[in-house]
Amino acid sequence: EIVMTQSPLSLSVTPGQPASISCKSSQSLLRSDGKTYLYWYLQRPGQSPQLIISEVSSRFSGVPDRFSGSGSGTDFTLKISRVEAEDVGIYYCMEGKYDWTFGQGTKVEIK
Amino acid sequence: QVQLVQSGAEVRKPGSSVKVSCKASAGTFNSYPISWVRQAPGQGLEWMGGIVPVFGRADYAPKFQGRVTITADASTSTAYMEMSNLTSDNTAVYYCVRGLDFWGQGTPVTVSS
Numbered sequence: 650e651i652v653m654t655q656s657p658l659s660l661s662v663t664p665g666q667p668a669s670i671s672c673k674s675s676q677s678l679l680r681s682d683g684k685t686y687l688y689w690y691l692q693r694p695g696q697s698p699q700l701i702i703s704e705v706s707s708r709f710s711g712v713p714d715r716f717s718g719s720g721s722g723t724d725f726t727l728k729i730s731r732v733e734a735e736d737v738g739i740y741y742c743m744e745g746k747y748d749w750t751f752g753q754g755t756k757v758e759i760k
Numbered sequence: 761q762v763q764l765v766q767s768g769a770e771v772r773k774p775g776s777s778v779k780v781s782c783k784a785s786a787g788t789f790n791s792y793p794i795s796w797v798r799q800a801p802g803q804g805l806e807w808m809g810g811i812v813p814v815f816g817r818a819d820y821a822p823k824f825q826g827r828v829t830i831t832a833d834a835s836t837s838t839a840y841m842e843m844s845n846l847t848s849d850n851t852a853v854y855y856c857v858r859g860l861d862f863w864g865q866g867t868p869v870t871v872s873s
Contacts, residue, residue: 688860690805692805697855697863697864697865697866698797698805698855698863699861699863700860700861703860703861709861739804741804741805743805745860748807748819748821749795749797749807750807751804751805751806751807752804753804754804754805
């Protein structure tokens with residue numbers, strides 16, 4: 650069973666400041682096709698989750714470029730260069746190499 | 761733009777079953793996987809299983825194997841998730857997801873005597 654571990658579990662950020670979330674998987678997410686199956690979702694309050702980053706670093710359609718993803722193998726990071734009020738919510742990493750396993754979530758709020 | 765419209769909130773008694781539907785409003789239905797994810801109150805996201813309608817065979821997370829049945833009807837572009845022998849632990853919002861990027865609005869299921 651694969652385990653996805655996020656840190657921190659909560660983050661309070663001043664608008665305009667950067668934020669960073671770490672996600673570690675218990676097994677490598679690199680598949681034989683050369684792709685790494687790590688995704689990031691944002692769940693805003695009262696809404697369904699929405700995809701923001703796919704395959705480690707590809708921003709989904711319409712996602713602002715202040716969001717970026719990086720990492721490889723088992724260690725991954727989501728960065729927001731300048732947090733805005735609309736970025737509030739819970740961020741989940743998810744592995745898609747095996748089945749789908751989500752991290753515990755990181756709650757981001759504005760100071 | 762694909763939209764996934766799920767059936768409405770359900771209230772069930774322990775030991776009963778529930779069937780949630782997920783209808784795709786547009787776009788290709790058959791060839792994309794449809795997954796089901798649940799979220800217990802105040803908790804995170806948990807994958808339950810999924811199906812690729814054109815193949816018809818569903819895969820399940822081990823903890824749901826035997827208690828959840830996922831099916832799809834290509835003629836109506838609708839996927840279903842049925843859960844049996846409900847307990848209060850199954851109280852959650854259940855989401856369908858097409859591929860990785862299109863999520864339904866969620867269906868709250870409450871299990872209470």
